[in-house]
Amino acid sequence: MxxxxxxxxxxxxxxxxxxxxxxxxxxxxxxxxxxxxxxxxxxxxTASITIGQAADLVTQWLNAKSRIFASPFDREIVLNLTTGKLCADTLKAIDFLIQNNSHYEYGVQKVESIEQFAASGNKATIQVKVTEDTTLYSNGKVSESSFNTKTVRYNLENWDGIWKIANSQVLN
CATH class of the missing domain: 3.30.160 (Double Stranded RNA Binding Domain)
Structure with a gap:
């Protein structure tokens, strides 16, 4: 044959x-x-990410921030959810908070709406409106507090089959 x-x-x-x-x-x-x-x-x-999966990843990040930026300062979750610049910047922020006897506490953290989304290959970008209630404590006292809704652009990348947040930028 x-x-x-x-x-x-x-x-x-x-x-x-x-x-x-x-x-x-x-x-x-x-x-x-x-x-x-x-x-x-x-x-x-090489499977692309859907808009729902991208929004879920951002929600996971928001929910994890209370464990990342307060004792015990969970670095493992940083490595699981982020890569690139966001990963490096977050690990530096943890070190800064520890050295300065500081931490964050969070109230409401919510993706209000998805403004834009695009994906191609192993990269994607999602722009969302996020509401966050954030309080920074230094030496046991409130140092700074905010409650606002802002537009944030998250750049996502696929590494070894896992989508992670590579960078974020507050637009307003």
Missing amino acids: KATLLALTLILSLSMGQIVQAKTLTENEISGLQDSPTVTEIAQN
């Missing part, structure tokens, strides 16, 4: 960039691919 050659392009995501690798396979090789864990993993890792 004459084997027909077919072209199959697999897209592999690696760290910061993407590499496209092409391989010509025979029909027999292709029929065995459907059960391949590599193909399944690639499909899962």
Whole structure:
């Protein structure tokens, strides 16, 4: 039986960039691919995020802030939810709070509405209106307090199949 050659392009995501690798396979090789864990993993890792999943990630971040910015200052959750600039800045903020005998307490934290959303490949951006009730304590006393609704843009990135917040920017 004459084997027909077919072209199959697999897209592999690696760290910061993407590499496209092409391989010509025979029909027999292709029929065995459907059960391949590599193909399944690639499909899962390149899946785009939905608007609902992006909003859920922002909500998880908001809910985690009370555990991140107050004792015991949970760094593990920072690493699970963030990457890049937001991760580095948050870890520095924790160190600053500890060194200055300070912490935050939160009341209402809520995504009020989703203003904009876009996703492409392993990156996405969601712009939301967020209401937060925040109080900063220094040496056991209220240092600063605010209750407001603001528009925040969150940049999201997919790392090893996990969506994380890479950066955020308050727009007003």
